[in-house]
Amino acid sequence: MKKPSNLLQSVIMDLRVREERGLKTYGTTMDRTDLTQKEWLQHAYEEALDLALYLKKLMTIENELPISKVKYHYREE
Numbered sequence: 001m002k003k004p005s006n007l008l009q010s011v012i013m014d015l016r017v018r019e020e021r022g023l024k025t026y027g028t029t030m031d032r033t034d035l036t037q038k039e040w041l042q043h044a045y046e047e048a049l050d051l052a053l054y055l056k057k058l059m060t061i062e063n064e065l066p067i068s069k070v071k072y073h074y075r076e077e
Contacts, residue, residue: 003013023029035043060066 019029
């Protein structure tokens with residue numbers, strides 16, 4: 001196998017750092033077994049909502065527009 005790209009190596013490092021931070025903050029890793037599948041889905045959903053907010057914010061900055069003027073552009077495949 002060829003050497004992973006720099007981008008992949010950077011993401012792997014980010015994941016390691018994030019896990020260490022989670023361990024320090026919450027005292028556990030993703031190996032925890034105290035959450036139900038429904039609770040895991042809720043956590044993932046909340047993270048996805050946060051991502052949508054970050055992306056929308058960046059779109060407003062990129063376009064130098066107020067939020068009300070940033071439109072969703074549907075692209076047909």
